[in-house]
Each structure stands twice: as C-alpha cells, then as structure tokens.
Amino acid sequence: MRSKSYGDKASLGLKIGAIGTLLFLHVPLWVIFLYSFTTDESTYSFPLPGLTTKWFGVALQRTDLWDALKLSLQVASLATVAALILGTLAAAAVYRSNFFGRDAVSFLLVLPIALPGIVTGIALRSAIGSLEIPFSFWTIIIGHATFCVVVVYNNVLARFRRMQSSQIEASMDLGANSFQTFRYIVLPNIATALLAGGMLAFALSFDEVIVTTFTAGQQSTLPIWIFSQLVRPRDRPVTNVVATIVILITFLPIFFAQKISAESSDTEGETK
Amino acid sequence: MNRLSTFFYKRPALVTLLLLAIPMLYMIVVYLGSLFALLLNSFYFLEEFTGLVVKEFTLSTYVQLFKPTNLGIFGRTAGMALAVTIMDALIAFPLSYYIAKFASRRLRTYLYIAVTLPLWSSYLVRVYAWKLILSKEGILSWFVNLFHLNSLLDALLSLPGIGGSSLSLSPIGMFIAFCYIWLPYMIVPIQTALERVPKSLLEASSDLGAKPSQTFRNVILPLAFPGVIAGSIFTFSLTLGDFIVPQSLGNSRFFIGQAVYSHQGTSGNIPLAAAFTMGPVVIMVVYLLIARKLGAFDAL
Numbered sequence: 001m002r003s004k005s006y007g008d009k010a011s012l013g014l015k016i017g018a019i020g021t022l023l024f025l026h027v028p029l030w031v032i033f034l035y036s037f038t039t040d041e042s043t044y045s046f047p048l049p050g051l052t053t054k055w056f057g058v059a060l061q062r063t064d065l066w067d068a069l070k071l072s073l074q075v076a077s078l079a080t081v082a083a084l085i086l087g088t089l090a091a092a093a094v095y096r097s098n099f100f101g102r103d104a105v106s107f108l109l110v111l112p113i114a115l116p117g118i119v120t121g122i123a124l125r126s127a128i129g130s131l132e133i134p135f136s137f138w139t140i141i142i143g144h145a146t147f148c149v150v151v152v153y154n155n156v157l158a159r160f161r162r163m164q165s166s167q168i169e170a171s172m173d174l175g176a177n178s179f180q181t182f183r184y185i186v187l188p189n190i191a192t193a194l195l196a197g198g199m200l201a202f203a204l205s206f207d208e209v210i211v212t213t214f215t216a217g218q219q220s221t222l223p224i225w226i227f228s229q230l231v232r233p234r235d236r237p238v239t240n241v242v243a244t245i246v247i248l249i250t251f252l253p254i255f256f257a258q259k260i261s262a263e264s265s266d267t268e269g270e271t272k
Numbered sequence: 273m274n275r276l277s278t279f280f281y282k283r284p285a286l287v288t289l290l291l292l293a294i295p296m297l298y299m300i301v302v303y304l305g306s307l308f309a310l311l312l313n314s315f316y317f318l319e320e321f322t323g324l325v326v327k328e329f330t331l332s333t334y335v336q337l338f339k340p341t342n343l344g345i346f347g348r349t350a351g352m353a354l355a356v357t358i359m360d361a362l363i364a365f366p367l368s369y370y371i372a373k374f375a376s377r378r379l380r381t382y383l384y385i386a387v388t389l390p391l392w393s394s395y396l397v398r399v400y401a402w403k404l405i406l407s408k409e410g411i412l413s414w415f416v417n418l419f420h421l422n423s424l425l426d427a428l429l430s431l432p433g434i435g436g437s438s439l440s441l442s443p444i445g446m447f448i449a450f451c452y453i454w455l456p457y458m459i460v461p462i463q464t465a466l467e468r469v470p471k472s473l474l475e476a477s478s479d480l481g482a483k484p485s486q487t488f489r490n491v492i493l494p495l496a497f498p499g500v501i502a503g504s505i506f507t508f509s510l511t512l513g514d515f516i517v518p519q520s521l522g523n524s525r526f527f528i529g530q531a532v533y534s535h536q537g538t539s540g541n542i543p544l545a546a547a548f549t550m551g552p553v554v555i556m557v558v559y560l561l562i563a564r565k566l567g568a569f570d571a572l
Contacts, residue, residue: 014374020366021366021455024455025386025387028398031411035404044404045410046411046413086298093292093295112303116514116549116556118514119513119552122532122536122545122546126306126309126546127302142302145298149298177277204392207394210515210516214536226394227396227516230400230403230519231519233403239400246393246397250393254389255385258384262381262384262385
C-alpha cells in the first residue's frame with residue numbers, strides 16, 4: 001500500500017489549467033462566428049447591436065471574393081498534386097533503402113517550414129526576379145509546392161514504416177510483378193496516408209499568405225484578400241462572413257485528416 | 273512488363289535513385305537555388321541615386337544592418353519572440369501534462385485534434401479574431417468594463433514601449449495574438465516528451481518518499497524540458513519571421529518581417545531585404561545548435 005501515489009488522478013488546479021488552455025485555443029474562433037451576424041457595419045462593437053444574416057448574401061454577390069476563392073482553390077489543388085507526387089516518391093526512396101544522406105533528404109524537405117516564411121518568400125522572389133520570370137499563377141504554385149511536400153512525405157513515410165514488408169514479399173512470391181504489387185498491395189496500404197497528407201497539404205496551401213505575397217503578381221488569393229482587410233478594414237461585415245466560411249470549410253477536412261493520422265499512430269502504439 | 277519489373281527488381285539502388293531524382297531535383301534547384309540567390313543578393317548593393325541593384329560584391333549592405341534603427345528592429349523582434357516563447361511554455365504545460373498523463377486513450381485522440389485543429393485552420397482568420405476581440409469597442413473592453421478594471425487596462429496601455437492607444441494597436445496586443453497563434457506548436461512537443469516519461473519512474477520517486485511537488489520539480493520538469501526546447505524552436509522562429517501580426521495589430525515600429533517586406537517592396541532594395549533575412553537565419557542556426565545540445569530533437 002502506497003501512501004500517496006503520484007499521478008493517478010489529475011488535481012483540480014491542473015484540470016482548470018488544461019481547460020483554460022483549451023478555451024483560449026477555441027473561444028476566439030467562436031467570436032468570429034458570432035460577429036458574422038452583427039448588424040454593425042463600421043466598428044467591432046460588443047455587445048452586438050443586432051443580429052442579421054444579410055451579410056452572407058452580400059458576400060455571395062461579391063465577384064472579387066469569388067475570384068479570390070477560385071484562385072485559391074486552383075492553387076491549392078495543383079500544389080497538392082505536386083506535393084503528393086514529390087512527397088510519395090521521396091518517402092518511398094527513404095523507406096526502401098538505407099542510403100547515405102537520407103537524413104539530409106528529410107532535412108531538406110522540412111527546411112521550408114522550419115525557416116521563417118519570409119526567408120522562403122524573399123528567396124523565391126529574388127530567384128524568380130533575377131531569372132526574369134514574370135510573377136504569375138504558376139510562380140505561386142512553385143512556392144506552395146516547396147512547403148507542402150513535407151506533410152505528404154511525413155504521413156506516407158510513417159505509413160510505410162508501419163506496413164508489413166511480408167505482404168510485399170508474399171505478393172512477389174505469388175508471382176506478381178513490381179507494378180502489380182504496387183497497384184494491389186502498396187497503394188491500398190498507403191491510401192489513407194495519401195488522403196490525410198493531401199488534405200493537410202491542401203489546407204496548408206489554401207491558407208498560406210506570407211510566401212504568397214512574395215511570389216504572386218497582381219493575383220489575389222483568398223488569404224491575400226483577407227490580409228488586405230486586416231491591414232485596412234473596408235468591408236468589416238463581409239470579412240466577418242468570409243472568416244466564418246473559411247473556418248467552416250476547413251474544419252471538416254482537417255478534422256478527418258487529423259483523425260486518420262491520430263488513430264493510425266495510436267494503433268502503432270498498441271502493436272509495439 | 274514482367275521483364276521491366278525484373279530489371280528494376282534486380283537493381284534496387286537504381287530504383288531508389290529514380291524515386292529520389294524528381295523530388296530532390298525540385299527541392300535543390302527551386303528551393304536551395306533560391307536560398308543561394310538570396311545569399312548572393314545580400315552581397316550586392318542598391319545604388320542610391322539610380323535606385324538600381326548593383327551586382328558587385330560588397331559588405332556595405334550588411335554594414336547598414338548595424339544602424340541603430342535596424343539594431344532596434346532586431347532587438348524588438350527577438351525580445352518579442354523570447355517573451356512569446358516563455359509565455360507559451362507556461363500556458364501549454366498544464367494541457368500537455370493532462371493529455372500525456374491523465375487522459376484516456378479515446379479522450380487523448382480528441383484532445384490532440386482539439387489542439388492541432390486551430391493550427392491547421394486559417395492562420396489569418398485567427399489573427400483576425402484577435403483584431404475583433406482586442407479592438408477598443410470589442411469584447412475584451414466590454415469584459416474589462418464589466419469588472420471595473422478600466423484603470424488597470426489604462427495603466428497597462430500607458431506603459432512606455434509596450435503600450436499604445438488601444439490593445440489592438442499595441443505590442444501587448446501583438447504579444448497576445450502571437451501567444452495564441454503559436455501555442456499548439458508548444459503543446460504537442462511537451463506532450464510528446466511527457467508521454468515518454470514512464471509511470472514507474474514517478475512511482476519510484478513517490479516510493480522513495482518524494483512529495484508530489486518534489487516529484488514534479490525533480491523528475492517531471494527536467495524530463496519535459498527537451499519538449500519545451502523543441503516547442504520553442506517553432507514559437508521563436510515563427511515569431512521572428514512573421515509580418516502579418518505586427519502589420520495587423522502593432523504600431524508603426526517595425527519588426528524584422530515588416531522591414532524585409534517593405535525593403536523589397538516599395539524601395540526595391542532586395543539586397544538589404546536579403547541581408548535582413550540573414551538575421552533570423554543566423555539566430556535560428558545558433559538556436560538550433562543550442563537546442564540540439566539540450567536534447568530537443570529527441571522530443572520532436
């Protein structure tokens with residue numbers, strides 16, 4: 001019988017601290033949600049003077065918003081495709097063999113998100129500028145792909161490491177060639193990792209603003225539109241609505257991507 | 273098809289090389305190439321009269337960094353990064369500790385998602401939230417009014433250096449927003465570090481007569497420290513390079529990110545902007561080296 005064992009139950013103080021931190025993380029997002037229904041056009045006054053849903057309609061009419069949203073979706077889709085291809089190839093190579101310098105590969109891939117965004121941004125800008133390539137839709141994608149690769153890479157590599165290599169051996173023993181083995185064994189195994197990595201890459205690109213401000217020409221992605229409203233608020237109620245919609249759109253894909261990663265890493269813990 | 277398959281099967285090194293070629297080519301040419309171009313640019317200089325970049329090797333651009341205004345920018349940004357890092361470690365700890373040591377497996381999955389969800393949801397929208405909350409007529413002022421704390425807020429805002437006309441236009445407001453935005457980056461590594469502390473170690477400590485507070489101080493805190501350092505890499509680096517928060521919530525005194533942004537933008541002084549970014553790069557490299565010494569990479 002131990003007198004007072006350590007850590008069977010959380011103390012009240014710890015619980016309050018933990019809940020406080022959780023609230024700090026989430027309440028600000030609820031505030032945005034609330035403000036999208038305000039009748040106040042020119043200030044951020046609280047309590048809200050009145051409630052209305054008319055700003056959702058106003059936002060829907062705005063062509064500049066639709067253009068920005070369309071551009072963001074296009075950029076994010078193409079950047080995600082690029083990240084899926086590059087990330088999966090790199091993950092497969094690192095998983096397959098123990099070659100010299102595989103740490104360097106991981107390091108190089110993680111660098112674009114480890115270094116401050118302005119470094120990546122201005123580096124790309126000065127390189128693109130000195131090659132006299134015009135800033136365009138494509139330069140935005142080139143920039144986004146550099147930092148999206150690592151999320152796909154991490155997800156797929158983690159999955160490869162959990163995959164049982166006996167399955168691949170069995171497939172080869174039973175007469176399948178490498179391509180068939182890839183199609184019927186490897187691909188189904190990494191499918192959800194590709195899905196999770198792809199969704200996170202999409203979210204990362206869809207939201208990116210720092211690198212984009214340096215690699216875009218006259219184009220305005222949705223984050224750039226929001227940023228311009230942050231610095232000089234002109235359409236406060238419309239911005240509130242846009243912010244709410246962005247939270248709602250990103251919530252579900254990210255929730256599921258996180259659940260896939262969290263659950264598969266949990267089962268990994270069980271088999272150990 | 274089968275012969276092609278056999279051909280590859282017999283040459284695993286070739287396959288690895290082929291797999292690696294495209295991603296590495298992309299990262300090396302596009303990314304490292306750009307970083308190199310940036311480094312090169314920092315050794316050029318802007319001709320004052322013509323406003324054109326002169327491509328001759330010089331250190332004069334770096335010398336400009338040591339002007340008092342520019343040193344002030346570095347000091348201000350690094351100070352903010354340090355303050356945010358310390359505050360985030362303090363706020364993150366209870367939640368990380370709870371998730372790592374007390375939450376059931378099921379709850380842990382959901383808490384993990386609750387922590388990382390804000391991280392992935394729009395960064396700009398989260399900055400925007402604080403613009404709403406901190407504004408003069410906003411929700412925080414309302415609460416301050418409700419609890420009759422106006423004099424306290426006014427005293428806080430009148431502090432030289434960190435005060436301002438309202439919370440949304442002051443370094444205090446920036447500090448709160450920075451703490452909020454980077455907090456998940458601190459919670460996750462601390463949690464990971466704490467999860468690795470075996471329960472038997474805590475039991476041994478209490479069996480040997482340590483009070484819970486002693487176990488906490490002498491066993492848990494030292495073992496959580498690499499996690500704190502790992503988290504601080506993110507909070508520190510991200511604060512150093514950010515220009516969105518200072519631009520949206522700060523006053524007119526520049527941070528590194530804003531300096532870079534404005535030098536390359538309006539004046540077209542890419543060399544000076546490039547030299548400026550070498551500041552955070554050098555600070556981060558030194559920081560990473562210290563962090564590695566302290567064992568932070570094991571907790572990532």
